[in-house]
Amino acid sequence: MYGYYLDLALRSLRRNKVLTALMVLTIALGIGTSMTTLTVMHVLSGDPIPQKSAQLFRVRMNVFPDDRFRAGDDVPDNLARRDAEALLHDTRGDRQVAMSAGSMAVTPVQGDPQWVQARYTGAGFFPMFDVPLRYGHAWGPDDDANRARVAVISSALNEQLFGGKDSVGQTLKVGDQGLRIVGVLGEWDMNPRFYDLSNGQFGDSEDVFMPLSTAEDMKLSASGNMWCWGNSNDMQAADAPCLWLQYWVQLDTPAKVSAYRQYLGNYIALQQQAGRFHHSGQADLRDVMQWLDFKGVVPSDVRLQMWLALGFLGICLLNTVGLLLAKFLRRSGELGVRRALGASRRAIFLQCLIEAGVVGLVGGVFGLALAGLGMLLVRHQPTDYAAFIHMDLRMLLGTFVLALTSSLLAGLLPAWRAMQVAPAAAIKSN
Amino acid sequence: MELRPILSTLRRHKTTAWLLILEIALTCAIVCNAVFLIGQRLQRMDLPSGIAEHELVQIQLGHVGKNVDAKAQTEADLAALRQIAGVRQVAVANQLPFSFGSDSNGSLMLDPRQQQKTAQVAEFMGGPGLLPTLGAQLVAGRDFQPGEYVDFDAAVQALHDGDARGLPQEIILTRGLAKRLWPGQDALGKTVYFGNNLPFRVIGVVASLARPKQLEQGVQYSTVLPISMTAADGSSYILRTSPQERGAVLKAAVAKLKQLDPNRVVLVKRTYDAARREYFADDRAMAGILVGVIVALLTVTALGIVGLASFWVGQRRRTIGVRRALGATRGDILRYFQTENFLLASFGIALGMVLAYGLNLFLMLHYELPRLPGIYLPVGALVLWGIGQLAVLGPALRASNVPPVVATRSV
Numbered sequence: 001m002y003g004y005y006l007d008l009a010l011r012s013l014r015r016n017k018v019l020t021a022l023m024v025l026t027i028a029l030g031i032g033t034s035m036t037t038l039t040v041m042h043v044l045s046g047d048p049i050p051q052k053s054a055q056l057f058r059v060r061m062n063v064f065p066d067d068r069f070r071a072g073d074d075v076p077d078n079l080a081r082r083d084a085e086a087l088l089h090d091t092r093g094d095r096q097v098a099m100s101a102g103s104m105a106v107t108p109v110q111g112d113p114q115w116v117q118a119r120y121t122g123a124g125f126f127p128m129f130d131v132p133l134r135y136g137h138a139w140g141p142d143d144d145a146n147r148a149r150v151a152v153i154s155s156a157l158n159e160q161l162f163g164g165k166d167s168v169g170q171t172l173k174v175g176d177q178g179l180r181i182v183g184v185l186g187e188w189d190m191n192p193r194f195y196d197l198s199n200g201q202f203g204d205s206e207d208v209f210m211p212l213s214t215a216e217d218m219k220l221s222a223s224g225n226m227w228c229w230g231n232s233n234d235m236q237a238a239d240a241p242c243l244w245l246q247y248w249v250q251l252d253t254p255a256k257v258s259a260y261r262q263y264l265g266n267y268i269a270l271q272q273q274a275g276r277f278h279h280s281g282q283a284d285l286r287d288v289m290q291w292l293d294f295k296g297v298v299p300s301d302v303r304l305q306m307w308l309a310l311g312f313l314g315i316c317l318l319n320t321v322g323l324l325l326a327k328f329l330r331r332s333g334e335l336g337v338r339r340a341l342g343a344s345r346r347a348i349f350l351q352c353l354i355e356a357g358v359v360g361l362v363g364g365v366f367g368l369a370l371a372g373l374g375m376l377l378v379r380h381q382p383t384d385y386a387a388f389i390h391m392d393l394r395m396l397l398g399t400f401v402l403a404l405t406s407s408l409l410a411g412l413l414p415a416w417r418a419m420q421v422a423p424a425a426a427i428k429s430n
Numbered sequence: 431m432e433l434r435p436i437l438s439t440l441r442r443h444k445t446t447a448w449l450l451i452l453e454i455a456l457t458c459a460i461v462c463n464a465v466f467l468i469g470q471r472l473q474r475m476d477l478p479s480g481i482a483e484h485e486l487v488q489i490q491l492g493h494v495g496k497n498v499d500a501k502a503q504t505e506a507d508l509a510a511l512r513q514i515a516g517v518r519q520v521a522v523a524n525q526l527p528f529s530f531g532s533d534s535n536g537s538l539m540l541d542p543r544q545q546q547k548t549a550q551v552a553e554f555m556g557g558p559g560l561l562p563t564l565g566a567q568l569v570a571g572r573d574f575q576p577g578e579y580v581d582f583d584a585a586v587q588a589l590h591d592g593d594a595r596g597l598p599q600e601i602i603l604t605r606g607l608a609k610r611l612w613p614g615q616d617a618l619g620k621t622v623y624f625g626n627n628l629p630f631r632v633i634g635v636v637a638s639l640a641r642p643k644q645l646e647q648g649v650q651y652s653t654v655l656p657i658s659m660t661a662a663d664g665s666s667y668i669l670r671t672s673p674q675e676r677g678a679v680l681k682a683a684v685a686k687l688k689q690l691d692p693n694r695v696v697l698v699k700r701t702y703d704a705a706r707r708e709y710f711a712d713d714r715a716m717a718g719i720l721v722g723v724i725v726a727l728l729t730v731t732a733l734g735i736v737g738l739a740s741f742w743v744g745q746r747r748r749t750i751g752v753r754r755a756l757g758a759t760r761g762d763i764l765r766y767f768q769t770e771n772f773l774l775a776s777f778g779i780a781l782g783m784v785l786a787y788g789l790n791l792f793l794m795l796h797y798e799l800p801r802l803p804g805i806y807l808p809v810g811a812l813v814l815w816g817i818g819q820l821a822v823l824g825p826a827l828r829a830s831n832v833p834p835v836v837a838t839r840s841v
Binding site: 322325 | 494
C-alpha cells in the first residue's frame with residue numbers, strides 16, 4: 001500500500017516539476033539556514049567536559065572590606081590570593097586548584113623569542129580537568145610547595161621548539177631563566193574554555209603550564225581580569241587587595257557539595273570574627289554547566305541568528321503549505337476518481353502526507369548541502385569560536401528529523417483538505 | 431476597477447489567501463526588524479573615535495626577561511622612531527579607541543564621599559605628545575605641560591604609599607563626559623575624584639576620544655591622565671604619518687626597534703584602521719548575515735506568490751476565457767490579478783506592521799534595542815507591495831493571454 005502511495009507521490013511530483021522544485025528549494029533553504037544556526041548553538045552550548053561537568057565547581061566569594069561591599073552587588077568572579085591560599089591550604093575538596101592566565105616570552109635554541117600564553121596553576125589541574133599527557137607527567141604537590149622550576153608544555157609548542165620529539169627533561173628558556181619540562185600535553189581542546197572565560201572563551205589551550213607559586217617567584221606577569229580596590233605596588237603579592245585567581249574544586253558526591261557549601265559559610269564567618277569585615281559576605285558554588293550558563297557563553301548575536309533562521313524556516317513552511325494545498329486541490333478530479341473507486345479518506349490523507357514527506361526528505365538532502373555551505377561561511381566569520389563549529393552525527397540526523405517533521409506538518413492541512421474532496425462534485429466539475 | 435468580484439473569489443479560497451497573507455505578514459515583520467538591526471550595526475561601526483584614524487600605526491612589544499631601564503629605552507626608541515622618513519609624530523599610549531587588547535578604566539566621582547560612582551571612564555595614559563599624535567582636538571583649556579607628567583612607576587609607588595603629592599593633579603576630559611558631569615557648565619577648573627578620593631583638576635577638554643571597550647558604559651566617557659608610560663608597561667608606540675606611507679613606516683619602525691634591542695617580541699603591529707576593523711568585525715559580519723536573511727526571505731516570499739498565482743491562473747482558465755469572451759480586455763484580466771495581489775499584500779502588510787512592532791518589543795526586552803522608528807513601516811510596505819507586483823506579473827501576463835475560445839471548449 002505504502003509502496004503504491006510512494007509511486008503515486010513520485011508520479012505527481014514529476015508531473016509538475018517547477019512546483020516540486022519550488023517546494024524542495026524552499027524547504028532546503030529553511031532547513032539549511034536553521035541547521036547552520038542550530039549547529040552553532042549546539043556547539044557553543046555544549047558540555048566541554050561531559051564526564052565530569054557535574055563534579056567540578058567554580059568557587060566565588062564576596063569578602064570585600066566594608067567600604068567596598070554593597071548588598072546586591074554581584075559576587076566577583078575571582079579570588080584574592082590570600083583567600084585562594086587559605087582554601088587551598090584547607091584542602092576540603094577532592095581536588096582543588098587556584099590559577100591565573102599569563103603570558104611570557106620563550107626563547108628557542110635557535111631563532112627569535114616568541115610570545116606564548118601560559119597558565120599558572122597547581123598540580124591538581126591535570127587530574128581535575130582530565131588533561132591528557134603525551135610525554136612525561138604533571139608536576140606534583142611538592143613542586144607547588146617548593147616553587148619548583150618546572151613546566152608542562154602544549155604539543156603545539158613542543159612541535160615548534162623540539163620538532164615534536166619527547167622533550168621531557170629539556171629546558172624551556174623564559175627570559176634569562178629556565179624551566180625544566182616535565183610533561184607534554186596530548187590533544188586537549190576545551191571549548192568553551194570554561195576554566196577561565198576571561199581570556200577568550202574559545203581557542204587553543206595555553207602553551208605553557210607551570211606552578212602558580214613558581215610564576216610568582218619569577219615575577220611573571222598575569223593576564224586576565226585584575227580588579228584591585230586598594231593600592232598596592234605588586235598586584236600579585238600575597239596580601240594585595242586584588243582579585244585575579246580562578247578557583248575550582250572537585251566534589252565527587254552531593255554530600256560533599258553540601259559539606260563544601262557549609263565549609264565556605266564557615267570560612268566567611270571566621271573572617272568576620274577575625275574582624276576583616278562586618279557584612280554577611282557571600283559564597284557561591286556553580287558546576288561547569290551552571291557556570292557557562294551564568295557567564296552567558298553563547299553570544300547574543302548567535303541566539304538572534306538562531307531565532308531569525310527559525311523564523312525563516314516558518315515562512316518557508318507557510319510557503320510550502322500554500323504550494324501543497326494548491327497542488328492537491330488542483331488534483332481534485334483525480335482524487336475524486338480514487339475516492340469514487342473506493343479509496344477511503346484515510347488513504348487519500350496518507351497518500352498526500354507521503355507526497356509531502358518525499359518533498360521534505362529531498363528538501364532535507366539539499367538542506368544538508370546548504371547547511372554544509374553555511375558551516376563553511378560560519379567558519380570564515382571573524383569570531384573566536386569559528387574554527388570549532390562542526391556538525392556531528394546528532395545534528396546530521398537532526399537535519400532529517402527536522403526536514404521530515406516540518407514537511408509533514410506543512411502537509412497536514414493540505415492533506416486534510418484533500419481528503420475532504422467530495423467525489424461526485426469533483427468528477428462532475430471535470 | 432471593481433473590487434467586489436475579487437473579494438468574493440478570495441472568499442472562496444480562504445485558506446490559500448490566508449496562507450499568503452500570513453507569509454507576507456511574517457516577512458514584513460522580520461524584514462522591518464532586520465533592516466533596523468542592520469541600521470543599528472552600521473551606526474555602531476560608524477561611531478567617531480575622535481582621532482586621526484587613517485594616519486596612525488601601532489606597535490606593541492613584549493620584553494624577554496627583565497628590563498634594565500625601561501624609561502631610558504623608551505626614550506631612545508621614541509627618538510629613533512622620529513628619525514624614520516614619513517613619521518610626523520610619535521608617542522606612547524596605553525590604549526586606543528575601539529580596539530582589542532588591555533584597557534584601563536576607573537570609577538569617577540564628583541564628590542569624594544559619594545557611595546556610587548558617577549561614571550565608569552576609560553583612562554588614557556602615555557606621555558608628552560599623546561594628544562597631538564593621536565590627533566585629538568582640544569576645544570577648551572590646554573594640553574599637559576612637561577612638568578605635569580609623572581612616571582607610571584612613581585605614580586604606582588605614590589598610590590601605595592598614600593602620598594597624594596606623587597600623583598598627577600591634572601586631567602583632560604572629553605566634551606561628552608564634561609557634558610554628562612556638568613551639564614551646561616564650563617568644565618575647566620572643576621575637580622573630579624578617582625577611587626580612594628584622589629582629586630584631579632580639569633585643565634582641558636577634547637572634542638572627542640572614544641573608549642577602547644565597554645562601549646555600553648558611554649562611548650565618549652574618556653579621560654586623559656599625565657602619566658608617562660614605557661613600552662615595558664604593556665603600552666604601545668603610536669606613530670603618526672600620512673595615509674599613503676603607513677605600510678612603509680610600520681615596516682621601517684619594526685625593523686628599527688628590532689635593531690635597537692633584538693631581545694623583544696613584537697606583539698602588535700598594525701595600522702589603526704586595521705585595529706578598528708577588527709574591533710567591529712562582528713558587527714560587520716552580523717550586518718552581512720542580516721542582509722542575506724532579508725534577500726532570502728524576500729526571494730522565498732516572491733517565489734511563493736509566483737507559485738500560488740500560477741496555480742490560481744491555471745485553475746481559473748475557464749473563468750478567464752468566459753470573461754474574455756464576454757468582452758473583458760487583456761488589460762482587464764492583467765489588472766484583475768494585479769489588484770488581487772495588491773489586496774492580499776495590503777492585508778499582509780497591515781498584519782505585518784503589528785507583528786513588526788511585537789517583534790521589536792521582544793528585541794527591546796532581550797537585546798537592548800531602541801524602538802523601531804515609524805519610517806521603517808511605510809518603506810517596508812512599499813518594498814513588499816513592489817515585490818508582490820513583480821512576482822505576480824508573470825502569472826498575470828499568462829492569464830491575460832488566455833484566449834476567449836477556452837470558454838467554449840470543454841476540458
